[in-house]
Amino acid sequence: MNQALVTIRDLHVTLGGQPILRGVNATLGRGRITALIGLNGSGKTTLLRAILKEVPYTGRIDFHCGHDHRRPTPQHVGYVPQKLNIEARLPLTVRDLLGLALQRRPLFLGVGRRTAREMEDLLARVWLPPSFLERPVEKLSGGELQRVLLALALHPQPELLLLDEPAAGIDFQHEEKFYDLIAGLNRTTGVTILLVSHDISVVSKHAHHVLCLKDGQVQCEASPQEIVAGEMLAQTFGAEKAAFSHHHPVR
Ligand SMILES: Nc1ncnc2c1ncn2[C@@H]1O[C@H](COP(=O)(O)OP(=O)(O)OP(=O)(O)O)[C@@H](O)[C@H]1O
Ligand SMILES: [Mg+2]
Numbered sequence: 001m002n003q004a005l006v007t008i009r010d011l012h013v014t015l016g017g018q019p020i021l022r023g024v025n026a027t028l029g030r031g032r033i034t035a036l037i038g039l040n041g042s043g044k045t046t047l048l049r050a051i052l053k054e055v056p057y058t059g060r061i062d063f064h065c066g067h068d069h070r071r072p073t074p075q076h077v078g079y080v081p082q083k084l085n086i087e088a089r090l091p092l093t094v095r096d097l098l099g100l101a102l103q104r105r106p107l108f109l110g111v112g113r114r115t116a117r118e119m120e121d122l123l124a125r126v127w128l129p130p131s132f133l134e135r136p137v138e139k140l141s142g143g144e145l146q147r148v149l150l151a152l153a154l155h156p157q158p159e160l161l162l163l164d165e166p167a168a169g170i171d172f173q174h175e176e177k178f179y180d181l182i183a184g185l186n187r188t189t190g191v192t193i194l195l196v197s198h199d200i201s202v203v204s205k206h207a208h209h210v211l212c213l214k215d216g217q218v219q220c221e222a223s224p225q226e227i228v229a230g231e232m233l234a235q236t237f238g239a240e241k242a243a244f245s246h247h248h249p250v251r
Helices: 044-051 094-102 113-125 130-134 142-153 171-190 202-207 224-229 231-247
Strands: 002-014 019-029 034-038 058-063 079-081 160-164 192-196 209-214 218-223
Touching: 002 044, 019 034, 019 044, 019 058, 019 192, 019 209, 019 218, 034 044, 034 171, 034 202, 044 160, 079 142, 094 113, 094 130, 113 130, 113 142, 142 160, 142 171, 160 171, 160 218, 171 192, 171 202, 202 224, 209 224, 218 224
Parallel strands: 034 192, 034 209, 079 160, 160 192
Antiparallel strands: 002 019, 002 058, 209 218
16 A cells, blocks of 8 residues: 555544444555445444544554654544534524634624635535525535535645545435545545445445445455455445445445
8 A cells, every 4th residue: 555644553442331443453545535334333433533533542543644744633634524413403604604614713703805705615616606605504405514514624625534424415416526526636635535435336436445344343445346346345244235236325
């Protein structure tokens, strides 16, 4: 493998007294798209949250960042969560949400012209028109919210992007564009991506490397081609392999 951006060694996470991750070893290649696959409850989201240091863990997660490889964390980690843990009825508009992230001064002072322009540019990157700035976050559809969250994750320019089923709720027409956008970002900016997906067609089209998680351990890792062709799917998904290899989400 080429140079690593993140190395994970003997990672253990225990939640609610239950071992969730049990000795995970993995490497995220710099500038590569690594797909993380596995059944519901196998620990995918927990692994992302450990990388974000949102859950306590033992073992090592080492970042080898930027020009100075001794720096402990990447320049910026973008994260699109599987589900939003904020109060869904929060009376925020998209402008407020982006404004909180984009400008340092308090929102009640209003949004400066440059910030307003940046917001529109960010929305345009996920094909949302400027009029979306006025939309209340609580009224967005699932797919629209995912796109706003991706826009948020793109500012400032991330060095590592953690995407937890980012296209969940996005319609077929936009899903392909969504992944093309992510792959394009990877090509043009060199951002390293860890992508949780249940969709093997997405994995085989866009990922450079695949990690299969099973019961909190890395069951196998391989190229997407090897994953699709080989026995790895059967090992990871058991009887559900058939559903997975026919491009249906494993649920
Ligand atoms: N805070 C918590 N306390 C106790 N158990 C937890 C906690 N968070 C997650 N778990 C458990 O850890 C296991 C792994 O959860 P995780 O969300 O990482 O799975 P996942 O692979 O992302 O699944 P999915 O495909 O459904 O998103 C599950 O059994 C879940 O119930
Ligand atoms: Mg999950």
